[in-house]
Amino acid sequence: MxxxxxxxxxxxxxxxxxxxxxxxxxxxxxxxxxxxxxxxxxxxxxxxxxxxxxxxxxxxxxxxxxxxxxxxxxxxxxxxxxxxxxxxxxxxxxxxxxxxxxxxxxxxxxxxxxxxxxxxxxxxxxxxxxxxxxxxxxxxxxxxxxxxxxxxxxxxxxxxxxxxxxxxxxxxxxxxxxxxxxxKSLATLMLSVVPVIVVMGVIFGKRIRKLSRNTQDQLADSNTIVQETLQGISNVKSFTNEWYEIGRYTRSLQQAVKLAVNNGRFRGLFVSFILLSIFGTIILVVWYGTTLVQAGTLSFGGLTAFVVYTAFVGGSMAGFADLFSQFQKxxxxxxxxxxxxxxxxxPVTDTDEPVLEKNKLQGAVTFEHVAFSYPSRKELHILKDVTITAAPGEQIAIVGPSGAGKSTIAALLLRFYHPDEGKLLFDGRPADAIPLTQLRKQMALVPQDVILFGGTIRENIAYGKPGATQTEIEEAALKAHAHDFIMSFPEGYDTVVGERGIKLSGGQRQRIAIARAILKDPVILVLDEATSSLDSASESVVQEALENLMKNRTSFVIAHRLSTIRNADKIIVLDKGHVVECGTHQQLLALEDGLYKSLNKLQLEWKSEEL
Structure with a gap:
């Protein structure tokens, strides 16, 4: 980690x-x-x-x-x-x-x-x-x-x-x-000590700042270990690495304590020096002040006031070191x-703004000679000269080996990124000609790893359409085959799903995500391996819910299990960023030595072995 x-x-x-x-x-x-x-x-x-x-x-x-x-x-x-x-x-x-x-x-x-x-x-x-x-x-x-x-x-x-x-x-x-x-004479005597305090303060201050920075860095390490461990708690427990993580955190914490104690030692020396300087100066001032009182040039009350003012001035100067440190932070x-x-x-606009008539989509999508590399890895070309066309209402399946660029297609569709070369068109219009919010309001994503917010089931479904009525929410849940399991909970739609939806199974989370997408009523739907992590029983229910969701919508289905996309209008086979095959399920199976045929054969063999 x-x-x-x-x-x-x-x-x-x-x-x-x-x-x-x-x-x-x-x-x-x-x-x-x-x-x-x-x-x-x-x-x-x-x-x-x-x-x-x-x-x-x-x-x-x-x-x-x-x-x-x-x-x-x-x-x-x-x-x-x-x-x-x-x-x-x-x-x-x-x-x-x-x-x-x-x-x-x-x-x-x-x-x-x-x-x-x-x-x-x-x-x-x-x-x-x-x-x-x-x-x-x-x-x-x-x-x-x-x-x-x-x-x-x-x-x-x-x-x-x-x-x-x-x-x-x-x-x-x-x-x-x-x-x-x-x-004036007492003030001059007092101020003669100031340069010494300032010089020592600078020397101590540099050392203390360095130690403080090291301590903060080490403490950040410790906090990161806590965050990463809690985020990956299922992995920690599945590998029985609780004591490994405890040991890792303990070692990091001990190092932070060591640095903090060392820092405290220097801060203690610095504070001791400041106190010695201040009170030493006060003793010197009082001693010299008594001679002025005896000489009659200063009253006893004046000497007392001078000492108090000296303490105020010294305290202010000592406080500036800490204030300066805070100011730097x-x-x-x-x-x-x-x-x-x-x-x-x-360029995100107010989501309450309705989709303008001129920006309403029919559902036609075209990738025209698209090439793309992620900004952080420009040398690695993910997509190379990709051309895909989808008519309104068509179901387009995208398959291929891991790393072929399937999920990148989804990211480009949602305009998370922009093509380096080529064009992305919606209804024949360039993607950037349609305001981003207006475009995304007509699209929905059902990802492989569904992230639910920590509120209720109702709030999570309504996320697809804030302000939706209970009737609309229930209708969406029925179409997603989620209503029955929701009502099996004692609190029904008011059931709290827990952080990231941890209280629900994978299939239940997927169906809530599908209900959310149904409620949004998108023109274009993106399914990013929405059933790949589910068991066979959950997959059949979720697949049926997905069929309801895809009706009369342009759908891009990124699939790992080829059995789920046999009825697609068009199957795009990607390999190393290129479109290597395109056609229906039957057309692709008819290709000798085709990649799709090979992938299909492998999955059938795995399935027979499981049985």
Whole structure:
């Protein structure tokens, strides 16, 4: 099994990398503010409350100075404002600070949650409108991470980091001004220590970031193992590899723990150094400040206020290291989200829009000298000069060995991909002349591996026609031979099918998929080996349901079991991307040394051996 998020070249793509602080990356970060625009007044009000909150916080040490100096003056018999009055002022400032802080947190949470909900909706909308090639080159875990981990990182930035960053900057600026006002000599002494702290912070910071990145990568490995194991749980159990997977996850987790503990060691050293620097500076400032108090150039209250302001300034500077790290993560997350938002999407329109008269299909389909290679494997030619014609209502069967290009025909029909050469025509019109949504609304796919959504049977059938009535749903289920087994469940059509339809058998899932297709009432039907994974009993029931589905519809049946397509109007035999034979069942059997005849003979031999 593959490990972690990998790009096409096989190299690891870290789960939550940090981006460098560059001009281009900062421009990318402006994406966040475009989503804040609808809530700009709440955001601006939040900024105002940040300023007010910082102002009241920085006013507190000033009044503390007044309180101490007032008490000292009164003890010396000098006239001064009563300490009780100053204490009441301080209580009033504290009350204001509580109010300002509440509105600061509330407004930023309000703006952040709403803006990020808009962004999540936009990213999801953009993601599901991507062409199939986009999904072919990316893993589901990587894409879900974009909506979960990356957008959560951006959300944290808007709701918390941005407010703390602005608050820290204001605290730093106001604090620096006030300590110089109180004592220039003390401020100069304190700031002389700053370069040492900054240099050590950079050295420690680089090492910590590297270890954090390695830890995140290893943890991504562990999470990928969990995801892959759960997705392939039937394989794990069938091969009795539970303990193998437990061991694999344990080893990956232990490595992540080892890296995290090593990272914690360095972070501990860094925090210890910061604390030593801050408190060492405070001791130095207090020692020098006492000499100024003795000399009469600074009051005791002024020294106290200076120490408190120094703690505020030091705390703000220490907090910037973590905020900068969070900011880098946010830039990285923004970059990856922007990648999705920048990529071209399919021209999908509102599905509620009815099919226009000019776009209604009769069902004629033509592959005209079509050649195709998948974008990720351009050197491998899947189809080569393929020509197929289907009249309205005809049943076209496509057979051939594995890898011949059968499923690629289905992908091109549904316009998941576009031919590299040649033309795909519907009713004589080029495929790209018909709006994509209008075209797909008139087509239906019944795949080999039916994926049901985790809701009820009713919801899964109605997926073919959202808003269908219960009567329409039941009629479709009857035609698909699904109504009886559905009603055998205690909850009937309200039965929850479980994730990916795991609570239903293969034959039951197929019949629900057929009911879904019947409800859609398509002009063109694509059956991609719809019965190949079923047992004989299920196949006969499903085949009968398929016959009901194919009536009066142009049908392309990609078949593995040749017994299911004997009555097809035309059988196309593919081999290595070429159409090598074409005709009815009887016509193809009459060909000496024909591929279809050979395949049919092999299947008859296998069937006789099974009997």
């Amino acid at each position: 593959a490990r972690g998020n990998r790009q096409d070249n096989g190299t690891r793509k870290p789960d939550m990398p940090k981006a460098k602080l560059t001009k281009e990356n900062l421009k990318e970060a402006l994406l966040i503010f475009s989503y804040l625009k609808p809530y700009r007044w709440s955001f601006i009000t939040g900024l105002l409350f940040i300023a007010l909150s910082s102002g009241t916080t920085m006013a507190f040490p000033y009044f503390l100075k007044k309180l101490i100096d007032s008490a000292h003056s009164l003890s010396q018999g000098q006239h001064a404002i009563a300490p009780g009055t100053i204490a009441l002022w301080m209580l009033g400032i504290l009350t204001l600070q509580m109010i300002f802080s509440f509105f600061r947190v509330y407004l930023f949470s309000y703006v952040g949650e709403h803006a990020l909900a808009d962004m999540r909706k936009n990213v999801f909308q953009k993601m599901i409108m991507m062409p199939m090639n986009f999904f072919a080159q990316r893993r589901v875990g990587e894409l879900s991470s974009r909506i979960s981990a990356d957008l959560s990182q951006i959300q944290e930035a808007v709701t918390g980091m941005l407010a703390e960053l602005l608050r820290g900057i204001l605290t730093l600026i106001i604090g620096m001004i006030l300590i110089f006002v109180l004592s 946010t830039l990285g997350a923004t970059q990856r989200v922007r990648e999705i938002l920048r990529d071209p999407i399919e």
